[in-house]
Amino acid sequence: MSELIEVTVNVNSEEYRRSVEPRMLLSDFIRHELSLSGTHVGCEQGVCGACTIQLDGAAVRSCLMFAVQADGHQIRTVEDLGTMDELHTLQEAFWEAHGLQCGFCTPGFLMSILPVLEENPEVSEETIQRAMEGNLCRCTGYQHIRDAVKQAAEKMVAGGEA
Amino acid sequence: MKPASFEYVAPTTLDQALERLAEHGFEAKVIAGGQSLIPMMNFRLAQPSVLIDLNKIAELSYIRLKDDELRIGAMTRHVQVERDALIARHAPLIHEAMTKIATPQIRNRGTFGGSIAHADPAAELTAVTVALDARFRLQSAGGERWVPADEFFFGMFATALGPDEMLVEAAIPVAPERTGYALEEEARRAHDFAMAGAAAVTALDEGGKCSAARLVYFSIGDVPTDAGDAVAVLIGKEPTPDLIQSVVDTAADRLEPSDDIHATAEFRLHLARVLGRRALQRAFERAAVEAN
Ligand SMILES: Cc1cc2nc3c(=O)[nH]c(=O)nc-3n(C[C@H](O)[C@H](O)[C@H](O)COP(=O)(O)OP(=O)(O)OC[C@H]3O[C@@H](n4cnc5c(N)ncnc54)[C@H](O)[C@@H]3O)c2cc1C
Numbered sequence: 001m002s003e004l005i006e007v008t009v010n011v012n013s014e015e016y017r018r019s020v021e022p023r024m025l026l027s028d029f030i031r032h033e034l035s036l037s038g039t040h041v042g043c044e045q046g047v048c049g050a051c052t053i054q055l056d057g058a059a060v061r062s063c064l065m066f067a068v069q070a071d072g073h074q075i076r077t078v079e080d081l082g083t084m085d086e087l088h089t090l091q092e093a094f095w096e097a098h099g100l101q102c103g104f105c106t107p108g109f110l111m112s113i114l115p116v117l118e119e120n121p122e123v124s125e126e127t128i129q130r131a132m133e134g135n136l137c138r139c140t141g142y143q144h145i146r147d148a149v150k151q152a153a154e155k156m157v158a159g160g161e162a
Numbered sequence: 163m164k165p166a167s168f169e170y171v172a173p174t175t176l177d178q179a180l181e182r183l184a185e186h187g188f189e190a191k192v193i194a195g196g197q198s199l200i201p202m203m204n205f206r207l208a209q210p211s212v213l214i215d216l217n218k219i220a221e222l223s224y225i226r227l228k229d230d231e232l233r234i235g236a237m238t239r240h241v242q243v244e245r246d247a248l249i250a251r252h253a254p255l256i257h258e259a260m261t262k263i264a265t266p267q268i269r270n271r272g273t274f275g276g277s278i279a280h281a282d283p284a285a286e287l288t289a290v291t292v293a294l295d296a297r298f299r300l301q302s303a304g305g306e307r308w309v310p311a312d313e314f315f316f317g318m319f320a321t322a323l324g325p326d327e328m329l330v331e332a333a334i335p336v337a338p339e340r341t342g343y344a345l346e347e348e349a350r351r352a353h354d355f356a357m358a359g360a361a362a363v364t365a366l367d368e369g370g371k372c373s374a375a376r377l378v379y380f381s382i383g384d385v386p387t388d389a390g391d392a393v394a395v396l397i398g399k400e401p402t403p404d405l406i407q408s409v410v411d412t413a414a415d416r417l418e419p420s421d422d423i424h425a426t427a428e429f430r431l432h433l434a435r436v437l438g439r440r441a442l443q444r445a446f447e448r449a450a451v452e453a454n
């Protein structure tokens with residue numbers, strides 16, 4: 001085992017400090033060290049997108065970063081969105097438009113799509129498609145996910161959210 | 163799977179990184195965006211004992227115009243290149259290539275230098291930099307040297323980089339007037355590595371005759387494959403569809419693509435013909451618009 005390195009990260013506006021081995025993936029750090037199990041792990045090779053989180057506001061694969069590299073950075077995971085009682089607009093749209101079945105891929109989709117809608121919710125079909133391009137879903141066939149994103153975008157435009 | 167153990171260092175200057183590299187040589191690997199290296203470490207195809215993280219070296223991230231060249235720092239992320247106005251204006255071929263590289267999440271982390279140093283035969287930037295006559299600056303603790311793109315790629319994942327050297331920047335000549343360009347590729351899904359692709363750069367003179375033509379394939383062989391004089395015969399002629407077709411057929415006859423799990427050699431050859439023709443055609447169309 002190599003030396004432990006101290007890491008301080010801000011996750012969902014809360015500061016966490018942990019000592020970890022350099023080889024610990026950020027995805028494992030989030031799930032096992034911080035017990036935030038909403039971030040899913042599918043492939044650990046960057047393909048599936050289930051582990052997508054936001055690093056300093058940009059969607060990235062948490063399986064393709066080491067936890068030590070996140071030292072001093074801001075991380076946002078799916079736990080930062082709504083609660084069971086009060087879903088985030090995007091989560092609510094996924095629910096209403098049947099944007100999920102098993103739900104394994106959902107946190108990744110939410111974290112990939114949200115920065116795009118937050119930058120500008122007036123999105124074209126093409127922008128939506130591009131925002132979904134890096135996430136795989138084995139259940140829905142994608143159409144319902146696209147519908148959900150459209151619905152959320154419309155609500156965000158109407159509600160002046162962004 | 164999980165990566166094997168390693169020692170982690172995160173220098174904040176290029177000099178520190180080069181010193182570390184000189185010290186550890188073959189034992190060490192630099193990590194840029196990690197978008198190719200970490201998958202390899204996760205599957206234990208790579209097991210460096212020392213990992214030198216370049217992400218804290220701010221001086222390696224820039225896009226600037228210097229004389230008649232664009233200079234791109236090795237740690238400039240794909241997403242920065244994709245959105246940069248200087249790139250769109252002076253190196254439109256690179257601009258066009260960017261959104262074809264991987265997915266948005268991977269482009270948020272992956273770097274220009276990493277893509278080139280990694281030398282995946284299917285990486286768009288290998289063929290694009292060769293087609294644009296780019297040069298790369300390689301630096302070690304002992305000094306620096308410039309290597310032209312067409313001498314940089316040695317084989318699959320193999321380059322001119324020595325164990326103590328880093329790629330620090332790429333220099334790309336600004337596109338001259340009346341130049342057209344195009345990148346064509348075929349992948350199974352939007353963000354996958356291409357099964358085959360072609361990058362074209364062409365120019366027209368005042369009379370509408372071809373004054374320059376370059377076609378470079380990727381994902382056809384282990385290194386970017388320049389169609390060379392097969393395409394240069396266009397120079398001085400009017401690039402009619404028939405002529406383009408015959409030129410592309412000659413070029414394809416010289417290719418020796420290989421089979422792998424992604425595509426058969428035969429299918430690759432077919433793609434090379436189709437994509438080569440489309441790339442040249444579209445490049446000439448754009449050159450004609452530029453010329454007007
Ligand atoms: C799912 C998926 C799909 C992808 N699809 C594509 C695609 O379609 N097209 C494409 O081109 N790429 C694709 N990629 C790869 C992506 O573009 C990577 O970002 C890129 O290949 C490597 O860049 P990096 O900065 O992440 O390098 P890293 O992964 O950090 O490094 C890669 C290698 O290069 C070396 N290296 C990095 N920087 C330097 C340097 N400055 N000097 C010397 N050596 C250096 C490292 O030591 C390592 O050996 C894909 C990746 C994934 C995970």
Ligand code: FES
Binds near residue numbers: 044048052
């Ligand atoms: S687990 Fe990270 S992309 Fe699949």
Ligand code: FES
Binds near residue numbers: 104136139140
């Ligand atoms: S809902 Fe099951 S994988 Fe997407």
